[in-house]
Amino acid sequence: MDKKVWIRGAGDLATGIALRLYRSGFDIIMSDIAVPTTVRRTVAFSPAIYMDETKVEGITGKLCKSIAMIDTVIESRCIPVIVDPSGEIMKEYKPDVIVDAIIAKTNIGTKISDADIVIGVGPGFEAGVDCHAVVETKRGHNLGRVIWSGSAYPNTGVPGNIGGYTVERIIRATADGIFSAKVSIGDYVKAGDLLAYCDETPVYANIDGIVRGLLQDSVKVKKGMKSGDVDPRAEKEYCFSVSDKASAIGGGVLEAILSKISGRRA
Numbered sequence: 001m002d003k004k005v006w007i008r009g010a011g012d013l014a015t016g017i018a019l020r021l022y023r024s025g026f027d028i029i030m031s032d033i034a035v036p037t038t039v040r041r042t043v044a045f046s047p048a049i050y051m052d053e054t055k056v057e058g059i060t061g062k063l064c065k066s067i068a069m070i071d072t073v074i075e076s077r078c079i080p081v082i083v084d085p086s087g088e089i090m091k092e093y094k095p096d097v098i099v100d101a102i103i104a105k106t107n108i109g110t111k112i113s114d115a116d117i118v119i120g121v122g123p124g125f126e127a128g129v130d131c132h133a134v135v136e137t138k139r140g141h142n143l144g145r146v147i148w149s150g151s152a153y154p155n156t157g158v159p160g161n162i163g164g165y166t167v168e169r170i171i172r173a174t175a176d177g178i179f180s181a182k183v184s185i186g187d188y189v190k191a192g193d194l195l196a197y198c199d200e201t202p203v204y205a206n207i208d209g210i211v212r213g214l215l216q217d218s219v220k221v222k223k224g225m226k227s228g229d230v231d232p233r234a235e236k237e238y239c240f241s242v243s244d245k246a247s248a249i250g251g252g253v254l255e256a257i258l259s260k261i262s263g264r265r266a
Contacts, residue, residue, distance in 0.1 A: 006095035012040035014101035016246025017253045031084035039213030039228045048081040105155040123152045135252035144248035146256045163232035168206045171228035173221035175201035186239045210234045
């Protein structure tokens with residue numbers, strides 16, 4: 001597929017999209033902020049920004065320090081990851097397709113005129129106004145559905161139900177400060193176990209399960225900021241493979257792009 005797709009955001013959902021598109025023959029470029037705050041970082045390409053490169057399900061993401069490096073990394077059959085929070089480098093590069101997968105729950109600058117095909121992921125976008133299509137991110141019957149007119153479900157502020165838990169499974173910063181983990185992704189923990197510190201303030205687990213997501217050390221956090229999650233299903237392999245949600249959203253983005261190219265959209 002002779003199309004280059006720029007994905008804004010390189011977190012776990014954006015990475016699920018990237019893998020679907022890459023395996024379908026598209027060339028992928030991803031961008032994120034200088035200090036990523038992805039908690040499910042074992043299944044995200046954003047860590048390439050501070051690790052130089054990372055692998056997810058056998059595919060390598062490599063840090064690009066300039067726009068000049070992008071095509072070289074693509075030619076090496078890897079996914080370029082570049083720091084570009086404002087989207088200025090993206091606009092200079094002029095990709096064929098732009099997918100806004102920042103998951104900010106609001107549109108922070110993507111325009112329908114930015115590329116031939118522009119896809120918004122989740123709430124904050126209106127198909128036909130901000131982008132050509134929106135892909136639903138809310139768990140349930142419509143997860144991954146392509147919306148050609150209107151918007152995705154609004155953000156409820158309540159995490160999806162996994163294993164009977166919603167807000168309880170989320171690890172949140174207990175104070176403003178520097179995050180320092182005392183466990184690792186993949187560790188089994190019990191409710192009340194020490195997970196991390198925000199400066200000197202401890203963070204404890206709310207439920208039993210596997211630590212599926214956790215911020216990297218030295219990130220500056222604000223009290224209440226999402227800093228990880230505990231999966232009550234306690235399946236360690238889930239920590240190292242793209243989630244069902246990310247795969248479904250990736251399928252929706254793939255459908256939206258191919259529908260726009262083929263003209264077979266509903």
